[in-house]
Amino acid sequence: MRVVVIGGTGHIGSFLLPRLVRAGHEVVSISRGQQAGYVDDDASAQVQHVTVDRVQEDQAGSFPTRVAKLQADAVIDLVCFTLESATGLVEGLRGHTGHLVHCGSIWRHGPSLRLPVTEKNGAPPVGEYGIAKAAIAAMLKQESSSGGLVTTSLHPGHIVGPGWHPIGPLGNVDPTVWQRLSAGQPVETPGIGAETMHHVHADDVAQAFEAAVGHRDAAAGEDFDVVAPSALNVRGYLQTAASWFGQRVELSSVTWEAFRAGTAQEHADCSWEHLMRSHCLSIDKARTVLGYTPRYEPDEAVLESVRWLIDHQQLEVANPLTV
Numbered sequence: 001m002r003v004v005v006i007g008g009t010g011h012i013g014s015f016l017l018p019r020l021v022r023a024g025h026e027v028v029s030i031s032r033g034q035q036a037g038y039v040d041d042d043a044s045a046q047v048q049h050v051t052v053d054r055v056q057e058d059q060a061g062s063f064p065t066r067v068a069k070l071q072a073d074a075v076i077d078l079v080c081f082t083l084e085s086a087t088g089l090v091e092g093l094r095g096h097t098g099h100l101v102h103c104g105s106i107w108r109h110g111p112s113l114r115l116p117v118t119e120k121n122g123a124p125p126v127g128e129y130g131i132a133k134a135a136i137a138a139m140l141k142q143e144s145s146s147g148g149l150v151t152t153s154l155h156p157g158h159i160v161g162p163g164w165h166p167i168g169p170l171g172n173v174d175p176t177v178w179q180r181l182s183a184g185q186p187v188e189t190p191g192i193g194a195e196t197m198h199h200v201h202a203d204d205v206a207q208a209f210e211a212a213v214g215h216r217d218a219a220a221g222e223d224f225d226v227v228a229p230s231a232l233n234v235r236g237y238l239q240t241a242a243s244w245f246g247q248r249v250e251l252s253s254v255t256w257e258a259f260r261a262g263t264a265q266e267h268a269d270c271s272w273e274h275l276m277r278s279h280c281l282s283i284d285k286a287r288t289v290l291g292y293t294p295r296y297e298p299d300e301a302v303l304e305s306v307r308w309l310i311d312h313q314q315l316e317v318a319n320p321l322t323v
Contacts, residue, residue, distance in 0.1 A: 002026045003213060004072040006054070007079030008047070009037055011159050012103065015206035016076070018043035023210060028070055030054075038163035038202070058085050064092020074099040074213050081129070086136040094149045099220075100140070101212050104155040106198060106225055106279055108134035116282040119223055127273065137223050144221030152212045152219040154205070157227035157281065158274070160301045161202035162308035165315070169237040171197060171274030174267040175315055178306065181238065183318035184247035190259035193235035193251055195275040198227045201301035204294040211290040224286040228298040231280040240299045244306070246322040 001024075008017050008029030014037030020027045021043040028048045037044060050070070057063035067075060067089065075097050080086050086102065093100055107130035109122030117123075125134040133155070140151040160166040165173040169181075170189065180187050208226040212219045232240070235251060242249035260268040286292035296304075303323065309315035 001073040001213070002028070002071065004028045004030060004067060004070050004075045006030045006067070006075065006077045008049075009033070010078060011038060011161060011164065011202045012078050012156070012205050012209065014038040014163075015161070015203040016078075016209050017047050019206050019210045020213070021046045023214070025213075028072070030067070038161065054079065054085075058088065061088070064089050068092050068096040072097050074101065074216070076101045076103075076209055076213070078103045080136065082132055083135045083139060087139060090140070090143055090149050090151070098150060099213065099216050100149055100151045101209060101219075102136060102140055102151065102153045103209075104133045104137050104153045104223070105130065106155050106157045106227065106281055107277065108137055108155055109277070109279065109281075111276055112196075112278045112280065115280045117225070117279060118282045119225060119285055141221055141223060150216065150220045152221070153223040154208050154212060155223065155225045156205045156208075157198040157200040157225075157279070159202050159205060160199050160305045162304060164305070165309065166302045166305045167197060167199065167274060169234055169241055170267075170271050171195075171234070172267040172270035174264070178241075178315060178317055181242045181247060181249055182245040184242070184245075184249070186250040186252050187238055188252045188254045188259060188262065189234055189238070190254060190256045190271060191234070191275060192253055193238075194233050195278045196231045196233045196280045197237070197274055198231040198279045198281050199298040199301055200227045200294065201296035201304070204228065204296055204301075207294070208286060208290060208292050211292055215290055218289050222285075222289065224290065224292070225281045225283065226286055226292065227281050227283060228294055228296060228301060229283065230297060232298050234275065237299070241302070241306075244303060244321050244323050245317065245319050247319070
């Protein structure tokens with residue numbers, strides 16, 4: 001099968017491209033540049049690369065035609081963020097491509113009302129990003145149900161893995177928390193520490209995309225949340241992370257006002273966006289329909305990311321990892 005991956009050099013694509021090659025597919029990667037992926041894999045050498053600036057070509061209206069001309073059996077879109085862009089691609093591929101697989105986000109679900117969140121019981125989305133992702137997923141489902149292009153949408157949690165900073169225990173990427181945890185220092189937490197975040201390793205997300213391509217008929221017109229088997233709350237995340245450095249952590253709950261007063265605005269805003277949603281999602285549908293079997297629990301995925309950052313001098317900590 002000929003598979004085109006849009007955004008193939010990013011976090012998910014770094015794991016997905018070699019997976020598709022090893023599965024026997026002919027793989028074409030579309031990206032803005034020829035940057036190396038986040039992991040080394042010999043199978044990546046068999047990928048054909050096409051350089052395209054999607055933003056510019058979307059504005060010009062030429063991107064869907066360019067993708068359609070690649071004559072793919074399946075197109076995987078990892079970097080679509082607006083309904084307009086998604087609709088244009090659907091219209092361009094309709095009648096030319098057998099399957100479009102879109103990367104959404106668990107933020108298509110709003111703040112949790114019932115746990116675990118499923119594809120059917122999620123609250124209405126909040127915020128520009130989540131609202132856009134929900135609108136795209138709804139459009140794709142309608143496209144398939146009306147007899148148009150066969151589509152599938154996958155919705156990953158907070159993606160982690162080697163090469164980039166994970167969403168940390170306080171719901172942001174401020175490296176200060178790792179310094180405090182590694183030193184055994186107290187950590188001020190907004191709220192009560194029971195707020196949840198649902199991470200997922202990039203390779204597990206790649207596994208789900210590979211499975212969606214391989215199970216086209218079962219995945220047709222469907223949407224799937226793709227996360228680790230369990231979720232971490234703030235309290236558990238902090239305690240687990242401190243133990244990696246042989247430390248215990250003292251949690252001090254503070255109001256959101258106090259937290260914002262002592263935190264850079266960008267990090268405080270990021271914390272609020274993650275923690276107020278308090279997501280914990282079910283993967284039952286992905287397990288049953290796609291055979292999704294994530295390899296990593298959330299703490300294992302985050303630890304791999306933290307270890308990589310320390311080993312590559314991109315994260316300073318007070319004491320070394322003991323695990």
